[in-house]
Amino acid sequence: MTRSALAAGALALSLFTTGCVAGTSTQSAAAPADDQPFEGQVEFWTINLKKNYSDYITGLIGQYQKEHPKVTIKWVDVPGAESATKLLAAVASGEVPDAVNVTSVELGRFVPSLEPLDAYFGQAELADFQPNLVDPLRLDGKLYAVPWYNGGAPVAMYRKSVVSKAGFDDKAPPTSFAEALALADKVYDKTKINGTNSIADHTTLRYHGVPLLSEDKKKAAFNTPEALAVLETYKKSYDKHGIAPGAISKDVRNMPQTLENGQLAFIPSANAAQLLNVQKNAPDVYEDLVVTEPVKMSSGNYLLLAQQAFAIPKASAHKKAAAEFIKFFTNGVNQLAFCKIVPIYPSTVSSTKDPFFTEAAGDDPMAVARQVIVKGLPKLEYSPLGTNKDAELAEYLNEEVRAFLQGSKSAEEALDAAEKRWNDALA
CATH class of the missing domain: 3.40.190.10 (Periplasmic binding protein-like II)
Known part of the structure; x- marks a missing residue:
């Protein structure tokens, strides 16, 4: 799941409608003097x-x-x-x-x-x-x-017993979301197991090189032919069940189809911390996992969310x-x-x-993940939107993408609606 990370935290966003917090105090309590130990x-x-x-x-x-x-x-x-x-x-x-x-x-x-x-x-x-x-x-x-x-840098996780039936080669894993979706469609065709939970959300649009904000951060910039094409590509995979039906769930921490419950084949870009959940909740699946480098952004780098x-x-x-x-x-x-x-x-x-990172070795999924993370660090980009409403804006766009995937809106309508919501929020 590209949207899920232990680092991100999944907060309740709907209660915030402005960038300010009610009840904020403008006074700062004085810090104790340096020679006065705190008790x-x-x-x-x-x-x-x-x-x-x-x-x-x-x-x-x-x-x-x-x-x-x-x-x-x-x-x-x-x-x-x-x-x-x-x-x-x-x-x-x-x-x-x-x-x-x-x-x-x-x-x-x-x-x-x-x-x-x-x-x-x-x-x-x-x-x-x-x-x-x-x-x-x-x-x-x-x-x-x-x-x-x-x-850290993301990793990719594949269930060997499933993706191997679709011709997956762990020495040459998907390097883009387009390749990952193609694999997902093939996996479902061969196994009837959903490929992935990735959807065309704010994260994957950035991976496809679609800018989200204008340079002055005052208007949405994603309503473009390029974004439209990305959405249409994901819709085709969603309709083919390469993308799992539960991928449109708003609760990214509790997806209906997951690696743990055996209803998902792979995650093309994930926080490595998800390995801990798999190891704890589905040890058989953990033993079946192969960890590789994840898909890359159009720039060739990885995005730290x-x-x-x-x-x-x-x-x-x-x-x-x-x-x-x-x-x-x-x-x-x-x-x-x-x-x-x-x-x-x-x-x-x-x-x-520490040697824990510099000398990580072995084929255990977590050991491999550390190697992938360290190797990917030079390519890691941490570039938040930089507004006081980043999470709110991301959810606005994701809501419209979910509506499009469900068929209640066209791709054009979804992007138009998301653009308006962003511009209204940023005004």
Whole structure:
């Protein structure tokens, strides 16, 4: 699923209609003096991690509290579907966490309620972070979040026992979505198993070289003959069942047809973290997987959809203490430890120099995924739309594409409607 990533977080977008957050405080609580050690509780939030990574996080909390015996860390883990609404409610009430896990896609809409971090994270504190991951978290010259983890370069996952019946060669996997759709159609024709869940959404349009926004970011730019042709290509595959019928589901975390339930043959571009779900929920399928390089953008590169980051709300009374905990939580050693649990990619340069990445070997899907990720890093592009409504705009376009695939609109009508919704939102 090209739209799904542990790094992206799948937030409840419909509750936001503007780029500002109601109840935002314009006052910033004063940070404690440098010579006054903090004593008290720091509350921090993560998104959908407690179920699988509780031991890792509680271990870090225990270590930090041991090193700072007068500090208590309160961890709150928020389900992905509730993270935006919960943070919105917290900001409106003034009862905010001190450090909050946000996705880069949602950062823009929360900026009015976040504290600029430049006073807490200087050049030395940011030195180990990859600059191309830090820079997109700056708005109007101010740093509003610190990068944590991301999906790294994408990977492709194929069920060998299924795709082999359609002539798949793991030494020459599809290099474009056009080739992937052709394989998907052939897979269904030969096996009656749906090929893939990929649809012509905002992500795949970018892979096809279709620009989404005008250069000034004030108008939609995707309503073009090129985009029309892309949509028509995906519709043909959808009608042939190469694309699974459930691919139009709005809940990308719970698709009806998946690798885990045996109703899908492959994912041409995926976050490697999805391997963990397959390994846990369908070990037989995991053993059947071959991991390869994913499809590429028309530029020959890969697109990083989002990254997870930490921010500090303006209304926090413990900003300096929150910043100190974020520095510890996101340091290179702790990010590397997280990467050893789940196939994600760190935002710290030092982590990538560990043998875990540089000497990854073997044919286990996760080991292969690490090799693919490291090899693909030079080709990784992280270029968000850059508006304060990125997630909202993406969903507008995806809704219209789903309507087109279902047959309730023509491709022209879908693109026209999406263009109008974008322009209205950006006006």
